[in-house]
Amino acid sequence: MSEEKKIPYKIYLDENEMPKQWYNVRADMKNKPAPLLNPGTHQPMTAEELGGVFCEELVAQELDNEHAYIDIPEEIRNFYKMYRPSPLVRAYCLEEKLGTPAKIYYKFEGNNTSGSHKLNSAIAQAYYAKKQGLKGVTTETGAGQWGTALSMACSYFDLDCKVFMVKVSYEQKPFRREVMRTYGASVTPSPSVTTDVGKKILEAHPNTTGSLGCAISEAVEVAVKNPGYRYVLGSVLNQVLLHQSVIGLETKTALDKYGIKPDIVIGCAGGGSNLGGLIAPFMGEKLRGEADYRIIAVEPASCPSFTRGVYAYDFADTGMVCPLAKMYTLGSDFIPSANHAGGLRYHGMSPVLSQLYDDGLMEATTVTQTEVFEAAEQFARVEGILPAPESSHAIRVAIDEALKCKETGEEKTIVFGLTGTGYFDMVAYEKFHDGEMTDYIPTDDELEAFRKNLPQV
């Protein structure tokens, strides 16, 4: 125990230990992720086609399956220094509370005003947009973490930022909206009458409360129709996982400093940005046959893309204006049950992670909402940090694995990603405290119905 205590509560890296390059796991994958397809021709999207929607350098990153390391521009590294390196925390207090011999670490990405890891990619995407001389960018946001991160990043580079916020979140999370306004972004509830696709959706479903897929369609339309604008996305895409690899690289450097080798790496999975970033260097070692790790994706039982979806080409958005992506998907019409709180509500999953999962290189599991909030509260009380509901999916499984170690006596080392804070999720916490939170697990028939619109590729 005394020897163990040499490992500090928080392992901080020096600024000069921060990664200078992102790691591109695709370079080490034998089976590359399937390419994005043109929704009309079903041919792989060319750089030129993608360039109408995304910034040039981001298109290059999106298509690059070759280079394992890509330089992080100095401007981005300087911004990273405002809130990175993020701490890798040894959860001594949680371990003691659980009475487990397991050693638990978490990489905490919530210590910035956007409150989550999303800022890592937002600042990169804003930088490339600025470099290309663009006026601004458009995007969608659901729970609001991505929109907040992007508005901070755009404010830093003096770019215009137009956010389409899922209507139900816009109404239920006015404070999130207000943070985005503080950073100078314009925020429009989606679906809206400001776009053709929004009008069409409103005609068909006048009372819809919106969905991520629908907000994506609107944001893409505005980017394509306005000269000097491009669309940016906070998850799913290859480029986003590339930027988020900074999480895993820092984690690995911090662990290596103390000679720690994790047995299990756990991350929550919505579109895959956090999980893909956290596991990147560990998966790299696994792909290159240098080491082995159990890697676990945790998703909500109410939005189970990995565990109950199909691996197929699907639309990335409701309006079907985006390229097709091959991924684990529940169908582009899928909307989680109304009782689902927080994020992790996208119908699909990162094509990179989908391929790795299909190749048996990682596991996936689901947890129910009340299980998640029980873990969140337990964690908050001993570790201090009030976790986001999304992050708490990973906490739940980390605790469960630690309790298994308690039974077996194994001293496993568990690392999980604590993606963000829950300050803007107190309505969900309140429901949990008042015993009003319910769980919903979709039936097979319900999931089957959502899959009817899968494109025939």
Place this chain on the structure above:
Amino acid sequence: MSEEKKIPYKIYLDENEMPKQWYNVRADMKNKPAPLLNPGTHQPMTAEELGGVFCEELVAQELDNEHAYIDIPEEIRNFYKMYRPSPLVRAYCLEEKLGTPAKIYYKFEGNNTSGSHKLNSAIAQAYYAKKQGLKGVTTETGAGQWGTALSMACSYFDLDCKVFMVKVSYEQKPFRREVMRTYGASVTPSPSVTTDVGKKILEAHPNTTGSLGCAISEAVEVAVKNPGYRYVLGSVLNQVLLHQSVIGLETKTALDKYGIKPDIVIGCAGGGSNLGGLIAPFMGEKLRGEADYRIIAVEPASCPSFTRGVYAYDFADTGMVCPLAKMYTLGSDFIPSANHAGGLRYHGMSPVLSQLYDDGLMEATTVTQTEVFEAAEQFARVEGILPAPESSHAIRVAIDEALKCKETGEEKTIVFGLTGTGYFDMVAYEKFHDGEMTDYIPTDDELEAFRKNLPQV
């Protein structure tokens, strides 16, 4: 510039560089702060009398004007390690935006779930309560930072925590309340019918929205009437300033590491907990004649204890159940105008800081609310962090001093305390964005009226 850049964006200390002792500035004061008086006899409160309200060891700390250094118990240091050392940040981005030759640093205390520096004293007070074998503690909270911090601390030591929350905040800040519930605290809107003093106040003022002074009276009553309970307070007291010295000690260590000597140290001042903690070691050097610094307290124009109050013995609470304290005060009936957002609303000021101010060892200034939010938004956009309204008082004056340097060309080094984050203050930010925020400066006649109830000592 290249040499300057050697100073990192964030100066982090190692855990072993964290202070092992708090610094008690009273030991170096020639003129000691005036003692607390028994409200009935007007004689100095004895340790025995104070022991009915406060924990024993905290009473000893309250009365100790002799020892300059007091050991921080290991249990408290271990808790500190969960969120300390806190970063000292070089505000490169703000400096660049302002175009100032000044060098600006801020000590950021918001990187913990309670969102502010209040946790530094909360954990100490909870520890001593636990050590004494108490069942629990009672307290009051206004904007909610202190209540949140105390509920986190009590949850860690498994103590019951009863919080009286100023009614208007209880209703307007349900999320703050919910965070406290997450940590297992009971939260009662004040004034309430659960106490005699609450009933009395409600009879006299049935429509009152409450005040800090009133919530203090209720919390003290419950502590005194319930065996195994004591009352704890988040500011004003000598013991609180002692605990908060950890802020200043870390700041000084970080600056010393890089050979930096500040010219100006700036902190916001409500009851004085942050300011007193931040300036402690700098004031110590000044008192001992080892160095000189400009030290500036910033208070709201709507609650100007230092700048427009009187230095006199006054009641610490509305119900007049607490000891009398000699301090700069606006009168115990003072309630800031309804348009005042955030904290810094206490009618009095720390007796330690009051004495130092009276001795001419520090300055004080006031800023209006809209000036404060302008600075907050400017800061958020370049430095990333969304500041609490309280902290933004210090930001405002730091920016103003940096702009003076721009005019004169002086390369002054400015250090200010960034006490917390503004996640639970978005209603105020919204008002500011919508142009609905107003300023209010009380007239001399209004202030005079509040002073009529000063006790005759």
